[in-house]
Amino acid sequence: MRNLKLKGRSIKTKYYRILLLLFVAIMAGGIGLVFYINAQQEQLDQKREVLQHKTATINELAVTLSEVFFRARGYVATQSENELALLNAAVKGLDGILEQYSSLKLSAEEVRYRDDLKVFYEQYKSQTLPEVMLLVKNNDYEGIRNLSQSGSTRAVNEFLSYTKQFKANSDALLNELNSRSIRQADTFTFIAFMLSTLLLLFFTLLIWQMLKVIIDPIVKLEEATNSLAAGEAVMLGKLHKQDEIGRLYEAFLNMAHSIQDKEEELMMQNEELHAQQDELQDQQFRLERSLSEIESMMKALNQTSAVGILSNKGVFTYVNDNLSVYTGYKSSEIIGYTYRLFELHNIAEPQVEQMIRKLSTGGVWSGETELETKEGAPLWLQLTVMPYLNDEGQIYQYILIANNITSMKNVQQELAETLKSTEQTSMMLELNNQLNHEITYTLDKQEFADKFNQFMNRLYSFDSSLFLLVKDKIAVVKGVPPENVERYIGEGSKEILYRLSVEKSYMVKRVGSVREQGISANEVYCYDYYTTVVNAEDEILAVFCGTRIGHPFTEEETDEIQGMMNRVALAIERLFMYEEIENGRKLNQDIVNNVNEGIQFVGTDGVIQHINKALSQLFSYEDWTEGMLIPKERWMEHFTLQVNESEELGRFYQKAMSEHTTESSAMKYSIGKEDMKHVDAYAIPVFRREVRVGTLFVHRDITREYELDLMKSELVSTVSHELRTPLSSVLGFTELLLSKTMKPEKQLKYLETIHKEAKRLTELINDFLDLQRMESGTQLYNVEKVNLSETVLSVIDQYKLSGTHHILLEDEALNPEVEVDKDKIIQVLTNLLSNAIKFSPGAGEIKVMLHNEPGSIMVRIQDHGLGIPKNQIGQLFQKFRRVDNSASKRIGGTGLGLAICKEIIEKQKGTIGIESVEGEGSTVWFRLPVMQAETGHPEEEHSLRWSAGKEQKPDVMIVEDDYSLSLLLSEELKGKGFRVTHHYHPQKAFDQAVKTPFVAIVVDLMLGDELDGWDLIRMLKNDPRTEKVPIVISSALDKDDKSMMDNVQKYLTKPYPPGELSGTLQEIVDIQLKTGEVLFPDNGEAGHGAALGEG
């Protein structure tokens, strides 16, 4: 900025500008002038040229015109064709020149001339010339003359004269032009001279001015400089100029000021330098003093410490006396040798290198070193080494200062050793302590032996050792091969132990085996120490053998080991004792846990300390584990709440646990509702050394006994009751008979009653004994192959005559052969039928049904009697259980029948059961396993024939009172796939016939007393429901009543082969199948018959 500003004000710029302006003015003036002159000259030249050109043109025109006339005349004259051609060319040339002339700048007069000329020319060219030519041709010279006088050539003549005049004029003009240009040149020369003079004047003025501006300040400056040089103060006023001079001026002023300032500063510095010099002198003085101090210190150092100086190569160059004294080397023996002369014992090579590295970088090294004196004695030095640097900072020597600390070191070492031995002792003590602790608290022998062996090894550093608990043959070893251990626990152990039992301990020194020798090249000696642990009775409890290779036992050590053994003896005895106790405890616990009685031991504080399995099961306290303590409130609540007699049990517990109670007590309680458990509990206070320690509770589950007891007493009372009632009758009536007189009828009645009751008594006793026998397993069963159908029929046959109840058999069982005791099954059937008859006092019909079930034959006995209340059904098979109601009571019975039946059936691998609805009747059923060999091929055959399923087997009724014949026929028919219903009573047969759609009814003519077969047939035929059922007569009688024969399908005369009957029935069925006849139209069960027909 400043520069830019200054630029405008600089002198240089100013004068450059002036000069530039001048130069531009001169150049412009000069150029202008030249151009002006040239322009003037050119103008003149142009004028002259135009004039000349005009003149020339006009001349030419004049010439041409002259030529035209000349030629024309020539032509006219000569009439030569050649002249005509030239004339024409001249005319043409005239045309061009005329044109050229027209283009010139013409004055008014000239224009007139030109126009005239043009008119003339046109006229001449177009009229005159052709006219002339024609005239020429015609040789009419007269005409030509006329023509030339007609004035047509006047314009030409005028022009020609003008041309002469013009020529003269233009020459004059040209002259004038020339003179004008000469004049002009003179004027220009003058102007140029004037300008040069002016310029010179201007320059002179400029230079003068310049000198005045520059020189004055310079002169002033010069003066100031001189005065400055002279050291005077420069007194210069401010120059208010901003050009170079101004700046120079200012700079000079600044310089002058700064020089003055500097001068002052220099003066001050000088003074300071003086002060410093003083101080330096002072310092030097002090330095000298400290040097002397150092020297004295050095002297002192020399007195107390060893000092050595080594070169930078580590060679000793100086040693003081002390060093010689310490090391035992003379100084001459040290100087010249490197520091390697002294071997540093405690400093390893890498550390030495590290030290050298430190020194070489200028650091100081200091430390304790151990070396040897010349004599080989250990020497400890507190060594300090420092490098000395020269001016260049390089090490040129090392100073070594050493203090002898050998004695201190020795003391230190001694101290350390003492400390170490103390530590060792304390470690031993610690180990001993630990051993004591371990052997006191370890209860496991193996663990104990392990630990003991470990301790012994730690204490005495055995190379191999063996510790053997003799009784348990627990051996713990270290570095002993198993076969060696075997010697102590195996067969020959007695011999090995013999020496020990005599000597108790001994030591063996021997040459080590190869294994023990290890890597050693020489023989090694091994020291075996054998010792024993004996109890008070001098029995060996344990053996310890330890081997040390090359390291004998000191007497102190063997004593110690012996002491150790004595100590261990107690511990081992304790271990044995503990184990015994523990075994005893475990045995007791096992016993307690495995007895059936629940055992509970409660402390005096009421806390359960032990309960056994049986108890935890009894009270569902399964989460109890050994060692668990259960507070009184918890277990009491848990136990008593489960018990039906909560309060009593609570009181029992409280009383038994009370400290005043010293006697044992007992109570009985029960748990649960459904299957109640009965428990007999007793409590015994437990004393230990006459101090009450708690209470033992024993809970015995007496449920079985209780139930047995209950059963027994019930049985006894029942039996006694059952026996006493008939006995009462017998005794009572006999007594009445004996003591009273009465009518013979009454006597008879009494006797009958007595007889009946006595029979009942016998029956009862028999049944009871039977059952007893069966239950006790002494009953023998005479098993044989039995046809159940036959047996059933035979039993039913026995009831045939009783009359009150009709028993019908519906038998569809194929091959109903079972392996049972026939008599027993008859007993069962009789029993069941008797029951059925007894318990259906009103209704007369009892139905026995037999059919096959997979693998068994099912027999069902159905009555329509009293039935059994639902809740009593389950008890029916128990002894002396009768349906408890007055109606059944009236019926009587021993109450053992069903129990006996159950016993028999179950012994024959069968099952038995009852279904009943009270008031409607009961069905007792049993099933017996069918004999495996003969099962139902024929049945399969017929199943195919009669389509599948029992339901659709064709029903056939046999009315026959001879059961063996009935059986024979039924077997045949069953074999052919019929379901056979047996009847022996015509009325009953009829009753069923109207209910069941039979395909046919086989009737025996000879039946009971009241009605015979004919009656039945009549009844059937007279009833619309049965009239169409085909009837087959099976009779021993010959056909005699012909009137009835129409109603009979077939008449078979006994004896006939059973096949004949079945064949006949087969035919009947086939016909029915074909015709689809409805057999049973009337009583609403048409469906059944229809189904059969379709089938």
Added chain:
Amino acid sequence: MVQKVLIVDDEEVLRMLIEDTLEDLENVETHTAENGGEALARLAAEPYDLVILDYMMPVMTGIEVLCELDGELKSRTPIMMLTAKAQEMDRNRAREAGARYFMPKPFSPMELLQLVEDILSEKP
């Protein structure tokens, strides 16, 4: 004056035996009931001078019949328990329930007759 005796037993034969035993007594009328319910109905209907009650009966035992009877009736009506259960315990229970006399089964009709006579004659 006719005295009334009610015989309660589920066994018909025994009822007959007792009735026949007592038939020789003058001025004594015997009624029978074959179960507890019937007995209670009869006792409610008319006063009896003696009740001979069988202990072991189905549905309702002799003890249960006694328990159903009100105390006033029991105090004025002698009750004899006929029981096959000779045990002391049963006897005690019966006594507590209000039975005053016992006759074990099987019994001697003559003894029974004597006892009944005694009881009836004691009664004013």
